[in-house]
Amino acid sequence: DIQMTQSPSSLSASVGDRVTITCRASQGISNDLAWYQQRPGKVPKLLIYGASTLQSGVPTRFSGSGSGTDFTLTISSLQPEDVATYYCQKYNRVPPFTFGPGTKVDIK
Amino acid sequence: EVQLVESGGGLVKPGGSLRLSCAASGFAFSLYNMNWVRQAPGKGLEWISYISSSNNIIYYADSVKGRFTLSRDNAKNSLFLQMDSLRAEDTAVYYCAREAHNFGYLKIDSWGQGTLVTVSS
Numbered sequence: 465d466i467q468m469t470q471s472p473s474s475l476s477a478s479v480g481d482r483v484t485i486t487c488r489a490s491q492g493i494s495n496d497l498a499w500y501q502q503r504p505g506k507v508p509k510l511l512i513y514g515a516s517t518l519q520s521g522v523p524t525r526f527s528g529s530g531s532g533t534d535f536t537l538t539i540s541s542l543q544p545e546d547v548a549t550y551y552c553q554k555y556n557r558v559p560p561f562t563f564g565p566g567t568k569v570d571i572k
Numbered sequence: 573e574v575q576l577v578e579s580g581g582g583l584v585k586p587g588g589s590l591r592l593s594c595a596a597s598g599f600a601f602s603l604y605n606m607n608w609v610r611q612a613p614g615k616g617l618e619w620i621s622y623i624s625s626s627n628n629i630i631y632y633a634d635s636v637k638g639r640f641t642l643s644r645d646n647a648k649n650s651l652f653l654q655m656d657s658l659r660a661e662d663t664a665v666y667y668c669a670r671e672a673h674n675f676g677y678l679k680i681d682s683w684g685q686g687t688l689v690t691v692s693s
Contacts, residue, residue, distance in 0.1 A: 465634075498679050500617070507667065507683045508609075508617060514677030551617050555671075555678050559631035561607070561619040 466491045468554055470564035476572045483539040485567045487552035492532045496556035499528055499537045502566075503548045512537065513555075539569075547571055574598045574682045576668045581687030588658050588691070594651035594668030594684060602646035605671040607680060608653050610664035610689075618664070621653065622671075636662075658691045665689075 467490040477483050487497065495515040500508040510519045512528035515535055525540045539546055552564040580592040594606070608621045621642045622631040630642050641654040651668055665686040672681040 495677065500680075502617075507685060508680075509683075510679055510681050513679035514675060517675065517677065519679070519681065549616075553617075553619070553680070555680065557678070559622060560633050561622065563609075563617040563619060566616040 465560055466493060466554055466562060468552055468562045468564040470550075470552060470567050472567060473565065474568040474570070476570045477542050478572045479542055479544060481542045483542050483546075483569060485537045485550055485569075487530075487535040487537070487564050489533045489535075489554060493554050493556065495531050496554060497528075497530070497535050498553045498555050499526075500551045500553065501546075501548045502551065503545075508551065511550075542569070542571070544571055574670065576670065576682060576684035578666060578668050578684045578687040581666065581689045583690045583692065584658055585693050586659060586691055589654070589656045590658065590689060592653040592655065592666055592668075592687060592689070594653075596649045596651065596668075596670075599670070601649040606644065606651050607669045607671060608642065608651075609667045609669050609680070609683075610662075611667070611686075612661070612664040615664075623651070655689070658689075660691050663689060663691050 469488045471486045497515045499512040502508045516528045527538045549566045549568045555561050575597045577595045620633045623642045639657045643652045667686045668684040669680045670682040
């Protein structure tokens with residue numbers, strides 16, 4: 465099975481900072497990667513799919529890039545409402561549809 | 573508006589069984605593939621099962637294979653997860669989640685609020 469890793473596991477940044485989270489697949493997964501945001505006590509929310517396509521309604525400060533095994537989620541200007549845990553997920557027609565372990569983002 | 577409402581969670585003893593349901597509304601349920609994802613307390617997300625729209629393709633994570641059974645009733649817009657031989661490590665919030673696709677890419681675009689399953693003696 466393909467394993468998904470994320471780094472860092474947590475980070476603390478100031479409002480307005482640029483934040484980058486990395487997700488790595490143990491084997492190539494083309495662009496079959498999604499990113500989710502889970503605010504404390506809330507349900508996960510889709511941010512990005514196809515590695516770089518912004519889900520409708522998601523603020524444009526969020527962006528995704530990468531292909532194959534290495535992917536990034538970038539928040540161009542961190543806002544207080546972005547405090548959350550962010551997960552990547554391999555999602556295609558080949559199970560399992562593994563999530564990364566998550567990256568917790570806090571405000572400094 | 574897409575709505576997914578899970579039910580059936582609760583406290584169960586190790587080795588016991590529980591049946592979760594997910595009631596879907598606001599979209600053509602029979603046209604969508606569906607998933608269950610769980611989250612143990614304070615832990616990350618774990619995908620556990622997938623079922624195709626027509627009920628003919630079902631996948632399970634290794635952690636639940638042979639113990640959990642996923643099914644759906646398209647006439648009743650409902651998804652079911654039969655959980656047998658439950659273990660303490662199955663304790664989690666269980667989310668029903670809808671698959672969608674755009675531009676050839678797949679995604680989970682809608683989630684229910686979740687139902688808590690606690691396995692404890």
